[in-house]
Amino acid sequence: MFDPGLAGHLPLRERLRGRLEKGALPGSLLFAGPEGVGKRRVAMELAQRELCFRRSACGQCEGCRAFQSDPPPLELPNFLRVAPEGKAGLIRIGAIRDHDLVEGGVIAWAHRAPPPRCHRWIMVEDAHRLNGASANILLKTLEEPPPGTHFVLVTHRPEALLATIRSRCERISFAPLSAEEAWKVALAAGWEEADRERWTALSQGSLRLLDPADFHRAVGQVEAWLDLVSGQPLAVAGAPLLPDKAASQAQSEQLRQPLELLLLLLRESESLRVGGEVLLGPWRARLAELAPRLPRPRRPQAVVAAALRSLGRNPSAEGLLREVALSLGPER
Numbered sequence: 259m260f261d262p263g264l265a266g267h268l269p270l271r272e273r274l275r276g277r278l279e280k281g282a283l284p285g286s287l288l289f290a291g292p293e294g295v296g297k298r299r300v301a302m303e304l305a306q307r308e309l310c311f312r313r314s315a316c317g318q319c320e321g322c323r324a325f326q327s328d329p330p331p332l333e334l335p336n337f338l339r340v341a342p343e344g345k346a347g348l349i350r351i352g353a354i355r356d357h358d359l360v361e362g363g364v365i366a367w368a369h370r371a372p373p374p375r376c377h378r379w380i381m382v383e384d385a386h387r388l389n390g391a392s393a394n395i396l397l398k399t400l401e402e403p404p405p406g407t408h409f410v411l412v413t414h415r416p417e418a419l420l421a422t423i424r425s426r427c428e429r430i431s432f433a434p435l436s437a438e439e440a441w442k443v444a445l446a447a448g449w450e451e452a453d454r455e456r457w458t459a460l461s462q463g464s465l466r467l468l469d470p471a472d473f474h475r476a477v478g479q480v481e482a483w484l485d486l487v488s489g490q491p492l493a494v495a496g497a498p499l500l501p502d503k504a505a506s507q508a509q510s511e512q513l514r515q516p517l518e519l520l521l522l523l524l525r526e527s528e529s530l531r532v533g534g535e536v537l538l539g540p541w542r543a544r545l546a547e548l549a550p551r552l553p554r555p556r557r558p559q560a561v562v563a564a565a566l567r568s569l570g571r572n573p574s575a576e577g578l579l580r581e582v583a584l585s586l587g588p589e590r
C-alpha cells in the first residue's frame with residue numbers, strides 16, 4: 259500500500275491516498291515543511307503507486323524501480339519533475355513554457371490525456387526557486403488544472419513563494435521526522451551507533467545529513483561558531499563556514515546552513531541560561547562554558563536573520579560572515 263523504502267508521515271500519506279481515491283484531492287498542492295523530511299518522496303509515491311505493477315508502490319517491481327533512480331527521473335508516462343538548474347538555481351521560463359524540459363513545455367504536457375488508470379503528476383521541486391516569469395506562466399494553470407492533472411509544488415521555504423501561487427494551492431504541511439524514524443533511515447544507509455547522538459542532534463528530524471560529507475561539514479560549522487564565540491579570529495576559525503567555490507550550489511545558498519546552525523546555537527545558549535532543555539547534547543559542555551561570553555542573543559539573532567534575508571541578493575560571503583561574527587563579540 260505504501261513504499262516500504264519511504265520513512266514517516268504515514269497518517270498524511272494515508273489521507274492523501276484516500277482523498278485521491280475519492281477524487282477529492284485538489285489539482286494544485288503545496289507540500290511545505292522542513293528540508294530533507296521526504297516531501298519529494300511522498301509526492302513521487304502518489305505517481306509511483308499508479309505505475310506499480312501491484313498498484314501499491316511496492317518498491318520491488320519494474321514500475322516502482324523507475325521512480326527510484328538517483329537523481330529521480332525527469333519524465334515518466336504519468337510524472338514530470340521540474341527542478342531548479344544552473345548555479346543560480348532557478349526554475350527558468352524555458353523549462354515551463356518552451357521545450358527545454360519536455361517537448362511542448364510543461365503546460366502542454368499537463369494538458370495531455372493521462373495514461374489509462376493514471377493521473378498526470380507534475381512535481382515542482384524547490385518551488386520557491388520559480389523565477390517571476392515562470393511563476394506567472396504557471397498561475398493560470400494552477401488556478402484550474404486540467405482534469406486528471408495534479409501539480410505538487412514542493413518547498414521548505416513557502417514564505418518565499420509568490421502569494422498568488424500560494425493562494426491557488428492547498429497547503430499540505432510536513433512535520434520533521436521523529437528522531438527514531440530519521441535514525442532508522444541513517445542506520446540503513448550505513449551509519450553507526452557511535453555517531454547517533456551527534457547525527458540526531460544536528461539532523462533535527464531530517465535526512466539532510468545522510469551523506470557523511472554533509473554531516474562532517476555541519477559538525478565543522480558548529481565547532482567554528484563555538485571557536486569564534488570563544489574569541490578566535492574569523493581568519494583562523496572561519497574556514498568551515500565559507501562556501502565551497504567548486505560546488506554546484508550557489509555560494510550564497512551555501513551560507514544558509516551555517517547561519518541556521520548559528521541560530522540554533524543561540525537558541526540553545528538561551529535555553530541553557532534559563533535552565534531549559536538542550537537539543538545539542540553532544541556540545542552541551544562547550545555551550546555551557548561559552549554561554550556567558552555571548553551577548554544577549556537578540557542582537558546576533560537579528561543580524562543572522564537579516565543575513566538570511568539578504569542571501570537572495572548574492573552578498574559577499576566574507577563580508578556577511580564578518581558582520582555576523584562581529585555580532586557575537588562583546589557588546590560595545
Ligand SMILES: [Zn+2]
Nearest residue numbers: 310316319322
Ligand atoms: Zn511496485
